[in-house]
Amino acid sequence: MVRLAMLGCGLIGDFYAQALLGQRSRDQIRIAYSRTQERLDQFTSKWNVPEGTTELLRAIEHPEVDAVVIATPNHMHLQAAIAAAQAGKAVLCTKPLGRNAQEAYAMLQAVEQAGVFHGYLEDLVYTPKTLKALGSVQEGSLGKVLWVRSRETHPGPHSSWFWNRELAGGGAIVDMGCHCIEIARSFIGKNIRPIEVVCWGATQVHPIDSEDHAIGLVRYENGAIGQFEVSWSFRGGMDLRDEIVGTEGTIWLNHWLRTGIEMFSSVGSQAYVAEKSESSKGWMFPVGNEASALGYLDMFEDMLNAFEAGRSPRETFFDGYVVNSIVDAAYRSIESKRWEPIELVRWEHVQGDQDSNSKQEGDFEIIKRELLPDGTERRIVKNRKTGQIENR
Numbered sequence: 309m310v311r312l313a314m315l316g317c318g319l320i321g322d323f324y325a326q327a328l329l330g331q332r333s334r335d336q337i338r339i340a341y342s343r344t345q346e347r348l349d350q351f352t353s354k355w356n357v358p359e360g361t362t363e364l365l366r367a368i369e370h371p372e373v374d375a376v377v378i379a380t381p382n383h384m385h386l387q388a389a390i391a392a393a394q395a396g397k398a399v400l401c402t403k404p405l406g407r408n409a410q411e412a413y414a415m416l417q418a419v420e421q422a423g424v425f426h427g428y429l430e431d432l433v434y435t436p437k438t439l440k441a442l443g444s445v446q447e448g449s450l451g452k453v454l455w456v457r458s459r460e461t462h463p464g465p466h467s468s469w470f471w472n473r474e475l476a477g478g479g480a481i482v483d484m485g486c487h488c489i490e491i492a493r494s495f496i497g498k499n500i501r502p503i504e505v506v507c508w509g510a511t512q513v514h515p516i517d518s519e520d521h522a523i524g525l526v527r528y529e530n531g532a533i534g535q536f537e538v539s540w541s542f543r544g545g546m547d548l549r550d551e552i553v554g555t556e557g558t559i560w561l562n563h564w565l566r567t568g569i570e571m572f573s574s575v576g577s578q579a580y581v582a583e584k585s586e587s588s589k590g591w592m593f594p595v596g597n598e599a600s601a602l603g604y605l606d607m608f609e610d611m612l613n614a615f616e617a618g619r620s621p622r623e624t625f626f627d628g629y630v631v632n633s634i635v636d637a638a639y640r641s642i643e644s645k646r647w648e649p650i651e652l653v654r655w656e657h658v659q660g661d662q663d664s665n666s667k668q669e670g671d672f673e674i675i676k677r678e679l680l681p682d683g684t685e686r687r688i689v690k691n692r693k694t695g696q697i698e699n700r
């Protein structure tokens with residue numbers, strides 16, 4: 309059993325509690341922190357949490373707490389992580405790790421210097437569909453991954469602080485691009501160094517300082533491209549989709565609007581349909597088990613099993629730091645309108661795969677094979693000596 313302090317009782321604190329306690333569980337939320345007493349009382353009574361506090365340090369330093377879960381707004385992650393590390397507690401932090409790479413690196417240094425366990429709570433690399441797809445990619449079903457396109461778009465966040473650039477660290481990129489970036493990194497290979505970013509971002513709809521729409525490309529050292537598409541201006545619910553394209557195959561994932569349940573009601577549903585659903589009438593796309601579909605169940609299983617076994621989880625503060633560094637480069641690119649280098653203070657992984665994908669037959673490199681309608685096989689090849697491209 310792991311005894312946890314839950315810092316923050318908002319939307320994500322509630323999802324985390326559902327994942328940790330919603331089904332038969334061996335872990336405990338020992339104490340919860342929220343800014344307001346009202347929200348704290350609702351949360352502690354809903355989840356049967358024995359103690360609550362509106363003082364952050366009281367929750368972190370509680371003697372019966374083994375691990376601290378940071379689920380507060382972005383501007384509070386740094387102070388909470390440093391306090392937890394200094395108290396000698398394991399630290400699990402929601403996304404984004406920091407508001408920028410500087411904060412994320414300070415958090416990484418704090419946990420490393422204190423020698424405490426650290427996990428980056430990037431749930432979307434743990435969805436059952438993503439884990440299945442990652443397994444297929446890792447066993448080689450797609451060959452070498454060339455392009456990963458990841459999208460998270462919805463009509464905008466549910467709390468005021470997200471819309472405040474100072475508190476959040478940015479807009480849709482830091483809020484949702486962080487998911488898309490880590491999804492792409494996971495498929496391309498976390499040992500492959502991300503090199504540079506080009507990004508367009510704009511405030512298209514809302515009266516805010518931050519971007520409410522952005523599209524970016526991340527180039528990796530092996531030539532692979534990660535593409536993120538994020539928007540707070542999208543209408544129609546929450547669109548969570550990933551496409552993985554490799555030399556030998558393709559995977560398309562749709563996590564939210566086409567989950568397998570499509571329901572029409574002329575009278576409408578009186579109940580909650582799904583996160584960020586805009587409609588409770590007409591065609592609807594409910595989700596069977598949101599905590600599972602969004603990866604929270606598998607994420608906490610990995611995190612807490614890793615903590616008990618004394619190993620690193622799939623996602624650590626180093627991963628969160630890499631993501632923040634990519635996000636920072638994206639913001640620089642919006643300003644400069646150019647490719648911007650990803651500045652990493654350190655890189656932990658071995659040199660990535662730089663291999664060419666081409667297949668060779670004698671003097672010819674095969675560009676493409678295709679079975680034509682008349683039943684013949686066409687090979688388009690390049691003569692390595694002359695450079696000529698021809699049909700064979």
Ligand SMILES: NC(=O)c1ccc[n+]([C@@H]2O[C@H](COP(=O)([O-])OP(=O)(O)OC[C@H]3O[C@@H](n4cnc5c(N)ncnc54)[C@H](O)[C@@H]3O)[C@@H](O)[C@H]2O)c1
Pocket residue numbers: 315316317318319320321341342343344347379380381382384402403404429430431467469483
């Ligand atoms: N998929 C995900 O992993 C996911 C989804 C949503 C949010 N998040 C992250 O979780 C964190 C919290 O987001 P949320 O959606 O739960 O937010 P929320 O607004 O729903 O809840 C925020 C919580 O923090 C407390 N709080 C303390 N100080 C505050 C302050 N100055 N302003 C506002 N709230 C304050 C509130 O009382 C509340 O308990 C953010 O870092 C966000 O990026 C992650």
